[in-house]
Amino acid sequence: MPNAARVAAHASRPVPSMRFRCPPSRRSPPMPDPNAHHVSSAVVITRPECMNAVxxxxxxxxxxxxxxxxxxxxxxxxxxxxxxxxxNRLNAIAGINGVIAANMVFEQIIDTEAI
Incomplete structure (x- = not known):
């Protein structure tokens, strides 16, 4: 059977039903840790003429x-x-006039209770 005929025959087959669907997750989102302090670095790329204002x-x-x-x-x-x-703050930075891109580079979580 030529390739074109094989592709056409395969494309005309009915799609099998999805019998094994995963149930929706019942887990709630994790609670924020009151002792956690997040520190992140980011690189913001700007139009050169807007860099100082940004x-x-x-x-x-x-x-x-x-x-x-x-x-x-x-x-x-x-x-x-x-x-x-x-x-959210990085998204706000990305929305500043003159910003081309704002990318998070690194994030560290510090346990303030251990300090």
Whole structure:
């Protein structure tokens, strides 16, 4: 049977029903650890002409530090109580006028009770 005929015969077969579906997860999301402190670094890529304004706007955010800004790149450290908090702040950074991309590079969770 030529390839074209084999492909056509296969394409015309009915799709088998999905009998083995996984049940929805019943687990609730994990509770945030009150002793956890999240620290993350990010690289923000900007339009070169907007870099200084973007860096100033990021520096004004709570629990966010600008460590360097050069050649359209801004190196940022974010701190917070959860990964979700850091992710929300990174999304806010990505929405600043002149930002091309904002990428989290590293995240560390510190147990404040152990310090």
């Amino acid at each position: 860096a100033a706007e990021i520096a004004a955010m709570e629990a966010t530090e600008v460590h360097a800004a050069e050649s359209g790149r801004v190196i940022v450290v974010l701190e917070g109580k959860s990964a979700g908090e850091l992710g």
